[in-house]
Amino acid sequence: xxxxxxxxxxxxxxxxxxxxxxxxxxxxxxxxxxYGQSRLTAALRARLGALRQAAREDRLRHDALAPAAxxxxxxxxLEDSDRSRLRSVFNLTGTVLHTNLGRATLPDExxxxxxxxxTTPVALEFDLGRGGRGDRDELVExxxxxxxxxxxxxxxxxxxxxxxLMLNALANRREVIVSRGELVEIGGAFRIPxxxxxxxxxxVEVGTTNRTHPADYGNAIGARTAMLMKxxxxxxxxxxxxxxxxxxxxxxxxxxxxxxxxxxxxSGTLVDPARWGLPHxxxxxxxxxxxxxxxxxxxxxxxxxxxxxxxxxxxDLISKIRRNPxxxxxxxGKLTLAxxxxxxALYRSPxxxxxxxxxxxxxxxxxxAMQAQAGRLxxxxxxxxxxxxxxxxxxxxxxxxxxxxxVEALPSWGLRLRRGGKGGSGRALQQxxxxxxxxxxxxxxxxxxxxxxxxxxxLEEGDxxxxxxxxxxxRA
Numbered sequence: 001x002x003x004x005x006x007x008x009x010x011x012x013x014x015x016x017x018x019x020x021x022x023x024x025x026x027x028x029x030x031x032x033x034x035y036g037q038s039r040l041t042a043a044l045r046a047r048l049g050a051l052r053q054a055a056r057e058d059r060l061r062h063d064a065l066a067p068a069a070x071x072x073x074x075x076x077x078l079e080d081s082d083r084s085r086l087r088s089v090f091n092l093t094g095t096v097l098h099t100n101l102g103r104a105t106l107p108d109e110x111x112x113x114x115x116x117x118x119t120t121p122v123a124l125e126f127d128l129g130r131g132g133r134g135d136r137d138e139l140v141e142x143x144x145x146x147x148x149x150x151x152x153x154x155x156x157x158x159x160x161x162x163x164x165l166m167l168n169a170l171a172n173r174r175e176v177i178v179s180r181g182e183l184v185e186i187g188g189a190f191r192i193p194x195x196x197x198x199x200x201x202x203x204v205e206v207g208t209t210n211r212t213h214p215a216d217y218g219n220a221i222g223a224r225t226a227m228l229m230k231x232x233x234x235x236x237x238x239x240x241x242x243x244x245x246x247x248x249x250x251x252x253x254x255x256x257x258x259x260x261x262x263x264x265x266x267s268g269t270l271v272d273p274a275r276w277g278l279p280h281x282x283x284x285x286x287x288x289x290x291x292x293x294x295x296x297x298x299x300x301x302x303x304x305x306x307x308x309x310x311x312x313x314x315x316d317l318i319s320k321i322r323r324n325p326x327x328x329x330x331x332x333g334k335l336t337l338a339x340x341x342x343x344x345a346l347y348r349s350p351x352x353x354x355x356x357x358x359x360x361x362x363x364x365x366x367x368x369a370m371q372a373q374a375g376r377l378x379x380x381x382x383x384x385x386x387x388x389x390x391x392x393x394x395x396x397x398x399x400x401x402x403x404x405x406x407v408e409a410l411p412s413w414g415l416r417l418r419r420g421g422k423g424g425s426g427r428a429l430q431q432x433x434x435x436x437x438x439x440x441x442x443x444x445x446x447x448x449x450x451x452x453x454x455x456x457x458x459l460e461e462g463d464x465x466x467x468x469x470x471x472x473x474x475r476a
Contacts, residue, residue: 009062009063010061013052019041019045022070040074043074043077043078090441090442090444092443093455094398094446094455095399096362096399096457097359099401103307106305106343107346107358109346110338110342110343113341114339118335122338124136137155139341140153147270147344152314154311154327155311156331158308159266160309161309162297162309163296164198167195170226173200176203177220179244180212181207183203214253217253227261228250229261229262230247230261231264232263232264232267232282261292264296265284265287266297268301276354293313293317299340301401304343307336308332363410365457367411370414371393373461374413377464381417385432388420389432390419391415392416393416396413412455413455413457415454417432417452418450432452433447
């Protein structure tokens with residue numbers, strides 16, 4: 001009897017309704033009005049093709065052919081198609097400035113200027129005083145110079161672009177002297193030697209991996225030398241028997257030979273984080289005062305702004321950089337400048353930065369706040385995962401950034417998930433991590449030591465309810 005009922009429920013390919021019939025059915029009226037005939041037709045064709053395949057495999061059922069069911073299938077497909085690929089996620093990796101998750105989140109002060117730039121014409125390259133063409137760098141140049149002590153500044157789309165442009169403008173077909181210990185690789189396998197090569201500059205390595213003396217720079221200077229360059233190694237550290245020439249030492253040598261000194265500061269901060277108990281980082285102003293003629297740095301790392309690369313320093317050198325054809329190719333758009341200006345303005349009141357600058361606020365978040373948060377979230381997560389998983393709240397170590405001070409640990413707190421309390425299989429952990437990534441707002445943690453770690457440093461209390469509310473979806 002059950003077998004007969006199942007056979008009756010199965011449908012054949014000839015039972016599948018036609019596309020034209022479905023488009024005229026009242027069940028699809030709302031979808032037609034919202035998505036239009038072209039998109040709805042494409043979605044239905046794909047669904048009907050899948051149904052024909054199911055019929056050939058003798059697994060098509062009559063209830064799947066009802067207009068209401070097909071309309072629901074089409075709606076889900078169209079909604080999935082409309083979902084943005086740039087998804088908001090919960091960053092529970094323990095890395096505040098996570099390169100793959102967009103690095104710094106912007107402060108509230110940047111939101112209104114960005115929205116205005118999106119929705120109204122703005123004076124991007126228009127001088128309102130003269131009534132003629134202007135320079136987009138002027139929107140932030142005075143502010144950058146005020147905060148760094150530089151004579152001039154220009155902005156491009158990231159720090160790698162800033163280094164590329166600086167080298168191409170000042171050292172094309174000439175030599176640039178760099179310490180071997182500073183030939184770093186940044187994310188995505190981009191290396192300083194590769195950038196120099198693409199810029200047309202010839203790399204001259206001096207010193208050794210662990211020790212480079214000031215005299216090494218002077219001994220390498222020749223007729224083809226265009227620049228002495230230092231690279232701040234913010235993404236790794238060499239310890240032990242080491243020596244590196246300081247900026248002021250290299251600058252003194254460069255002055256004797258009438259050569260400029262360029263410094264790739266990388267993460268680049270305008271205020272020393274040591275002011276708030278974080279690890280020390282050289283500021284842009286300190287680097288210029290030490291004798292650097294040009295300094296390049298990122299806008300979206302320790303600065304806490306949008307992705308950008310800034311070049312600051314001597315006015316004559318910045319002018320030459322601006323005239324380089326690559327400058328136009330690497331320039332930033334109105335949205336970057338709209339976000340960068342208010343972030344820079346926050347630095348006029350450095351004592352207020354911990355409350356106003358989102359990235360810094362997360363770095364300074366007290367461990368006790370995360371511990372209390374873990375206690376609130378643990379029961380809901382235990383219920384969602386069931387008895388096969390053990391959820392522990394425990395101390396963890398966060399890091400500031402994968403490409404900015406990655407070796408500096410911040411005391412943190414979070415939730416550690418283990419299979420059966422014994423350090424379950426890698427496959428089970430991978431499956432759980434995948435389930436978390438498939439939530440409406442994906443949760444990104446990290447697998448380590450036979451456990452899935454959810455570091456709560458970047459889960460601010462305003463987002464806690466949204467995080468907890470989707471745990472039911474995880475259980476389902």
